[in-house]
Amino acid sequence: MSTATNHIGRKISRIRELRDMKQEALAQALGTNQQAISAIENSETIDEEKLVEVAKALGVTPDAIKNFSEEAAINYFNTFNEAVSSSNFGNHNVCTFNPLDKLMEVVEENKKLYERLLQAEKDKLAYLEKLTK
Structure with missing residues (x-):
């Protein structure tokens, strides 16, 4: 189970999915093909230079990929939803x-x-x- 939390490829895959990006789109942004992206996402580790390129293509920092967790992502979006609902755009219109x-x-x-x-x-x-x- 500890390999799942440190599996860089899975983190990249999950961030890509959250950004609603297909492997083909990420491949195009990196100047490679879909099979290469699949290989990256199946890799437990990735060299730092490639991680920087992938992070830039995904619009995040390399640290964001390294430290990514489902719980943190859920908390982030819950915080966003709470902020929206407390504004005039939420359900609390006066x-x-x-x-x-x-x-x-x-x-x-x-x-x-x-x-x-x-x-x-x-x-x-x-x-x-x-x-x-």
């Missing part, structure tokens, strides 16, 4: 008005419009009755 008050204003406005429409129809009916007499 209204500066009472939505029920606004709803009641709209209801009252609709009543007034309906009464005006009803009065216009009554006036039209009265005019037609006057014309027919």
Whole structure:
């Protein structure tokens, strides 16, 4: 189990997956082929020079790859989600008005419009009755 935590290739693979990058894309960024990336990801160790190249292609530091752990990644994303939810972009939006008050204003406005429409129809009916007499 200790080899799994220090397996550089698996860490590279997991970071690549988290960045939503295919092996082919990483291969292209490194100027190599997909089979070479597969070999790197199956390697328990990697030379420092190659690690620096891979880290640059993944947009992370070599230390980030060396120290990568699933738990740290989960904690990072949970922290990000907590930060977003505590801002106005999360689920904790605060209204500066009472939505029920606004709803009641709209209801009252609709009543007034309906009464005006009803009065216009009554006036039209009265005019037609006057014309027919």
